[in-house]
Amino acid sequence: MLDLLIHGGKIVTPDGVARGDIGIRDGQIVAVGEVNDPASETLDATGLHIFPGVIDTQVHFREPGMEHKEDIESGTRAALHGGVTTIFEMPNTNPATTTAEALQDKLNRAAGRAWVDYAFFVGAATDNIDQLAELEVLPGTPGVKIFVGSSTGSLLVPDDDHIRRVFEATRYRTPIHSEDHPRLEERKALISEHPTAHEHPFLRDVECARLATERVLKLSAETGHPIHILHLSTADELPLIAAAKREGVDVTTEITPQHLWFSAPDCYDRLGTYAQMNPPLRSNYHRLELMQALGHGFFDVIGSDHAPHTREEKDHPYPKSPSGMPGVQTLLPVMITIALRDKVIDLPTIAKMTSMRPAQIYGIRDKGLIAPGYDADLAIVDLDHDWVVEASWLQSKCGWSPYTGETLKGKPVHTILRGRVALRDGERQGAASGQVVEFDRGPVSAV
Ligand code: DOR
Numbered sequence: 001m002l003d004l005l006i007h008g009g010k011i012v013t014p015d016g017v018a019r020g021d022i023g024i025r026d027g028q029i030v031a032v033g034e035v036n037d038p039a040s041e042t043l044d045a046t047g048l049h050i051f052p053g054v055i056d057t058q059v060h061f062r063e064p065g066m067e068h069k070e071d072i073e074s075g076t077r078a079a080l081h082g083g084v085t086t087i088f089e090m091p092n093t094n095p096a097t098t099t100a101e102a103l104q105d106k107l108n109r110a111a112g113r114a115w116v117d118y119a120f121f122v123g124a125a126t127d128n129i130d131q132l133a134e135l136e137v138l139p140g141t142p143g144v145k146i147f148v149g150s151s152t153g154s155l156l157v158p159d160d161d162h163i164r165r166v167f168e169a170t171r172y173r174t175p176i177h178s179e180d181h182p183r184l185e186e187r188k189a190l191i192s193e194h195p196t197a198h199e200h201p202f203l204r205d206v207e208c209a210r211l212a213t214e215r216v217l218k219l220s221a222e223t224g225h226p227i228h229i230l231h232l233s234t235a236d237e238l239p240l241i242a243a244a245k246r247e248g249v250d251v252t253t254e255i256t257p258q259h260l261w262f263s264a265p266d267c268y269d270r271l272g273t274y275a276q277m278n279p280p281l282r283s284n285y286h287r288l289e290l291m292q293a294l295g296h297g298f299f300d301v302i303g304s305d306h307a308p309h310t311r312e313e314k315d316h317p318y319p320k321s322p323s324g325m326p327g328v329q330t331l332l333p334v335m336i337t338i339a340l341r342d343k344v345i346d347l348p349t350i351a352k353m354t355s356m357r358p359a360q361i362y363g364i365r366d367k368g369l370i371a372p373g374y375d376a377d378l379a380i381v382d383l384d385h386d387w388v389v390e391a392s393w394l395q396s397k398c399g400w401s402p403y404t405g406e407t408l409k410g411k412p413v414h415t416i417l418r419g420r421v422a423l424r425d426g427e428r429q430g431a432a433s434g435q436v437v438e439f440d441r442g443p444v445s446a447v
Pocket of ligand 1 (some may be wrong): 092277279325
C-alpha cells in the first residue's frame with residue numbers, strides 16, 4: 001500500500017521528460033513509471049510537469065538579528081510556494097554563524113517553523129579558522145562559506161594567507177563570494193557627487209570579480225581544496241574557470257536567475273536600488289555571455305541568492321541602500337521561462353542544475369533525483385499558462401520582487417515535501433514540516 005500516488009504528470013529528470021506515475025511510501029519514492037498499486041491518497045497531475053524539488057543552496061533568511069526583513073518561517077514559506085523543497089542558508093546573520101552555538105541556535109529556531117528542509121552554512125572569519133575542521137562536519141551544516149569581499153554584514157576573509165588557511169583547515173567544498181576586497185575598498189573613492197544605483201556595477205566592477213576569482217582559483221590549485229564560486233556575474237571569469245578546470249582544479253559554479261534575466265543600464269533605469277545586489281547585475285554583454293555559457297553546460301547549479309531587504313531600506317538613496325533582492329520563490333518559474341523563451345537550456349537541464357547537481361556537490365543524502373530510494377520532494381508546475389507575478393503571491397516578508405509584473409511560465413501548483421502534499425493548488429497544507437538535511441560525508445570530490 002502506497003501513502004501517495006501521483007499520476008498522470010510529465011516527469012522531468014536530467015535524462016528527459018516522460019509521462020509517468022510516482023509511488024511514495026514513508027516519505028520516499030518507491031516506484032516511478034506506470035504505477036498501479038493502491039494508495040491511501042492520490043494526486044492527479046494530468047497536464048502538469050513534475051520537477052524534482054528545487055534545492056536552493058544560497059539563501060539569506062536574516063534570522064537571527066534582522067527578522068524585520070525575513071525569518072526562517074517566512075523565508076521557507078516563500079521557498080515552498082516556489083517549488084523549493086530544500087534551502088541552504090548563508091551565515092551573514094546577526095550574530096554571524098561562526099560558532100557551534102550560533103549554528104545550534106539556528107537549528108533550534110528552525111525546528112517546527114521551517115516549511116522546507118534546511119541546513120545552515122558556517123561562516124569563515126579570521127578568528128575561527130582553527131575551529132572550522134570541527135564546525136564543517138557538525139550536523140545541520142553543508143560546510144563553510146567564505147566572503148572574500150564584503151557584502152551585507154561583516155563576514156570577511158580578505159587576504160590570501162587567511163583564505164589559504166581556511167582551505168587547508170577544511171575538507172569539504174567551500175562556497176565563495178568572489179569579489180576582491182582591496183579593489184572594492186579602493187573604488188569607493190570613485191563615487192560621484194550625486195550617485196545612483198547605475199554606478200553600482202562601476203564601483204564593484206568586472207575587475208573586482210575577475211581578480212577575486214583568479215585568486216581563489218590559484219589558492220584552490222595550490223591547496224587541492226574544492227571550491228564553489230557563487231553567483232558568477234562576468235564573462236571575464238569564465239575563461240579563468242575553464243582553464244583551471246582543464247588543469248584539474250576542483251571548482252564548481254553557481255549562476256543566479258537574476259544575472260541571466262536583468263541587465264544594465266535597463267535594470268537600474270527601471271528598478272533603481274531594487275536592482276542593486278552583489279556581485280552587481282551587469283551589461284547585456286555579460287548577460288549574453290553568461291547565457292551562452294549556460295547553454296554549454298558551464299555552470300553546475302542555479303541558486304537564488306535570495307537576499308531580502310525592506311522597501312524602506314531599499315528606498316534609501318544609493319549607496320546607503322542595501323544590496324540584495326529576494327528570489328527563492330521565483331527561481332524555478334524564471335528558469336523555466338528562460339528555458340522556454342530563450343531555448344538555451346531545456347527542462348531536463350533545469351532539473352539537473354536545481355536538484356541533482358546541488359545534491360552531488362554537497363553530498364546531500366537521499367535527495368536530488370526522482371527515483372526509488374530518494375526523498376519524495378517534488379515541484380509540480382503548470383507549464384501551459386502564462387501568469388503574471390503579483391505582490392499578493394509573494395511570501396517573503398520584504399513584500400516585493402524584481403519580477404513583479406513580469407509574465408512567466410511554470411507556476412508552482414503543488415509542492416511535495418518528503419511525501420507530504422505541503423502545497424496544494426497554491427495553498428499551504430497543515431503545519432510546517434521541514435527537517436534538517438543530512439549529508440553523506442563521502443569522498444571529498446564527488447563531482
Ligand atoms: O547582494 C547581496 N546581498 N549579495 C550578497 O552576497 C549578500 C546579500 C545579502 O545578504 O544581503
